[in-house]
Amino acid sequence: MAQFIRNAWYVAAWSKDVGRHLLSRRILDEPVLMYRKNDGTPVALLDRCAHKLVPLSMGRLIDDVVQCGYHGMEYDCSGQCVRVPGQAKIPKTAKVRSFPLVERYNAIWIWTGDPALADPDRIMVIEHYGAPGWKVLDGGYQYHETGYINIADNLMDPAHTTFVHGRTIGMAAAGEVPVEVEESDIHVCAHRWNNDIEPIPSDRKITQFSGRVDRRQSYNYFPPAISRVDAVTIPAGQPHTDEVIARGIRTAGYKFLTPESGNRTHFFWLQLRNFDVPDYKMDDYIRAQDSTFQEDNVVLSAIQREQDATGVVQQTWIAIDEAPTKMRRMMQRMLDAERAQAQP
Template identity: 55%
Template sequence: MTTFIRNAWYVAAWSKEIGRSLFKRRILGEPIVLYRKEDGTAAALVDRCAHKLLPLSMGRLVGDHVQCGYHGLEFDCSGKCVKVPGQDRIPPGAMVRSFPVVERYNAIWIWMGEPEKADPALVHQVLRHGEPGWAVIDSQYQYHRTNYLNIAENLQDPAHTTYAHRSTIGNPAASEVPVKVEQHGNQVVSWRWTNNAPPPPIDVKFGGFQGLTDRCQYYNYFAPCVSRVDVCTLDAGQEHTEENMDRGHRAFSYKFLTPETEGTTHFFWMHVRNYAVGDDALEASLIEGMTRTFEEDNVICGAIQQEQDATGLRQIAFLAIDAGPSRVRRMLEQMAAAEATPQEPQAAGTQRAKVNA
């Protein structure tokens, strides 16, 4: 059974990637071509001509129409064929699927499911984006060689940071601190505070912390495709209120997961912070450090994917630290099963330990 959830908004591309040329990207197994119309708004069609199936991205834009590069058929942004060179009659089957798109937070979001359910109000809200005193890093992208469920589990797993990210966000003092897990509808949060402990290297480097600190990590996962990690470091001994956290060293780290195939994922990330606003040198260092951190995850999850493919298993032993990751996977699998067609029967509960990629 597929693990894809179609009735949701996914990031298809960063705004700067889409212009007056044809941009192709595979999303949820579908080839998509994106472009901007002459008025600047974005459009998306299935990247497959209705005639001989040539990718439309191999053609060109003619005004607001996509012209196939094989026989010159032209399609408007609704997917309707509006021109067939050499004949007046346009066959009724000469049309391609179009997809709803919304531009928000410097990103193009696409709805791959039922068009009538594509409510722009459902696009995920990015906290503090554009607010005074908060800086934003966006337009960041990586290509991850694993099923998005493995990434979702990784992003809901504070325990791995001590070992997988020793030179960046890892904090040995946190390794023995238990993680608490809560679920609220289609949101799972795994969280912990590490109190009266030395700060990790990233906070020493960017926050200037010298003494003991209190540091929280709130790993939020919003089904099906958004992770928000709320990280805050305070000098030890302060009350853990929202007001004190905003006065501390705080950042919201967003990852938007867009499945390409059952074994590969488009990984878009954004970072919103309340410190060193306007410091270009620090921002460049943050980008370098986070890019390295997420690439460390890419290597690990890619290696896991290879072994899952080889064995047909997801994992063998289950640990207490799997509570959050397993809950996220179960939530996503249940949502995918609910969307399954009659040809894709719902998976039995006994398949939880099997690979779904």
């Protein structure tokens, strides 16, 4: 069974997808059942009846209680069994695990690690969220048939855009421009400027640049599960100061990777932007990025199949692997630290 960093918040669902119905989703290799109480509070329980292990999601919701669809045992939102049909006594073992949840940024965040450590302040701050001048587009979801570390790897690797995303976000010249890699305690960043280039197709939709542009991309990964890709486009030749950058066309694309298992991933995305074009259906246009992410999914699913068949993750390393390698090492350090902490 795959090892996961459990003491972290992962997006379990978009808020809109959890309601007065039983939603089942496998998260970090555990079956999770989600629903909302009558007062709207979201709940997550292990989706496995304590009796015969039937998924509770096959049962039904009665007020705030879940009734198993096999023999009718009922569980409250803490996972405690509160009724066993045909007997008064409730066995001590009749309970299921409940998971800490936080609803923030229109998403439901789950903690599958030590509940004592589930501090909501550990949820990453999404800069500019709700700030004037910034629009948020959220609700993106895809199911990827590859492990989340392969996706993280891809999101730290701008070199692939030229080859995989030529039609959408790729820049022909970009494949040759090296990235600079930086690392902090909590993230790895690969960034580069592409100077004096033609605007990429998506930027041309946003605004009419009169000429060539400078464009910076920075690929940030915050292990275990969050990627933020920042992009800014400014007219070519201007100084790359904070002031000029703040006036540029800017986007921040977030991906929240939630492992379903070691080799399957729930891929949630949202995007912030500092522009809008009233006469253009910009939201629809940005939602079409789904097809860009699918282009990655096709490649990464194929990689996963070969990894599964061979037991090998990668056979050779080249210069562009610097950032993904740093990211993988950071993940490993986190995993080791968590394991060490768990030792009695």
